[in-house]
Each structure stands twice: as C-alpha cells, then as structure tokens.
C-alpha cells in the first residue's frame with residue numbers, strides 16, 4: 001500500500017461552496033500528498049454523494065492522489081475509491097474493514113487514547129483526532145483537544161494521526177511537534193481566496 005498523504009482535503013458541500021474548484025486548485029500543488037475525503041451533508045442523497053465521489057476519483061487519478069469517502073462505504077466501493085473514514089455514528093471500525101477489504105485505506109475518528117488503541121486494533125489505517133482547535137465548520141463537537149490531545153493519541157498508537165478541526169498552516173508546526181503525521185482541513189482550503197497558494201502553504205508546513 002502506498003504511504004498515506006499528509007494533507008487531507010475534506011470536501012465542503014455547504015451552499016455556496018465549490019468543492020471541485022478547490023480540488024482542481026489543490027491537486028497540481030499537492031499531487032500524491034493529497035488525500036481527498038468526499039464528505040457530503042447528512043441530508044444529501046446517496047446519488048449526490050456518488051456523483052461527487054465519482055468526479056473526485058477521476059480528478060485524483062492523474063495525480064495519484066487518494067480519494068476516500070466519509071461515512072458511506074457503499075459509495076466508496078461503488079466509485080472505486082481507495083477507502084473511507086468512519087466515526088462514532090458510523091459503522092464500527094471492524095465492520096468497516098470487513099466491508100472495504102484488507103487493502104483499503106480506513107480512517108477512524110478517535111478523540112482519546114483508549115478509543116484510538118481500539119480503532120487501530122480493529123483495523124484503522126489512520127486516526128482522525130480532533131477537534132484540535134475551535135471550528136465553525138461542524139456543529140456539535142466536543143471541546144477542542146489541542147496539541148496535547150493529539151500528543152496523547154499519537155503516543156498511544158503506531159498508525160498515523162491526522163489532526164483535524166480549525167487547522168491552518170500556522171498551527172501545523174505545533175501539531176506536527178505533538179506527533180501528527182498530517183492534517184485534515186475544510187475551511188483552510190475551501191475558504192481561501194487562493195486555494196492553490198493555501199495548499200502550498202499547508203504542504204510547506206507539513207513537509208519542511
């Protein structure tokens with residue numbers, strides 16, 4: 001299995017956003033370091049998720065970027081994505097691994113060390129840890145775990161830790177120092193005036 005990319009771009013499908021335009025700007029900059037997680041709103045239909053994921057897979061292929069699908073693993077399988085990401089309200093990690101197969105990339109949300117160790121033992125390829133910082137992108141999250149929360153998880157598992165929640169290029173060095181292998185972002189790219197430049201800044205902070 002190729003190594004996991006360090007910059008995870010989560011699609012922003014809120015009204016007024018253009019996730020494919022952001023992706024087209026990010027891909028030539030980050031190439032195989034980019035992991036695109038197709039995440040749609042909860043009330044989106046499977047057909048809408050499928051149509052977006054199919055287009056993301058096609059855009060990623062020439063750059064050898066990785067496409068994952070959030071929550072809807074049947075969509076991941078249907079479009080030939082590299083894998084998926086699950087959290088507490090989704091299929092359990094072991095069940096998700098059985099659905100996706102042994103070679104797929106499987107991300108799991110884990111906010112503290114015990115859950116992280118269980119997810120890794122059940123077959124997670126990487127762990128999404130957050131929210132690291134305050135974010136307005138998703139409602140109903142627990143209080144931010146901060147770099148110390150990232151460190152607690154990173155110290156407890158052997159799989160890569162992807163820090164998520166309010167991440168910007170400025171916060172990447174501290175998160176990396178805490179043990180994050182990479183970061184996942186929505187707003188830092190979707191809300192950027194120049195998403196290509198913002199990609200370069202995030203990537204620079206991740207790979208220096």
Ligand SMILES: Cc1ncc(COP(=O)(O)OP(=O)(O)O)c(N)n1
Nearest residue numbers: 085086087088109128129162164184
């Ligand atoms: C990389 C990464 N980490 C965490 C999450 C959150 O997943 P989850 O807890 O299942 O919440 P939803 O994204 O499904 O609302 C993620 N998607 N990616």
Ligand SMILES: Cc1nc(C(=O)O)sc1CCOP(=O)(O)O
Nearest residue numbers: 130131135137165166185186187
């Ligand atoms: C989808 C999601 N999950 C989170 C978690 O902590 O589980 S934070 C988050 C949203 C991240 O968006 P932004 O980069 O704009 O803060």
Ligand SMILES: [Mg+2]
Nearest residue numbers: 071086087090
């Ligand atoms: Mg989920």
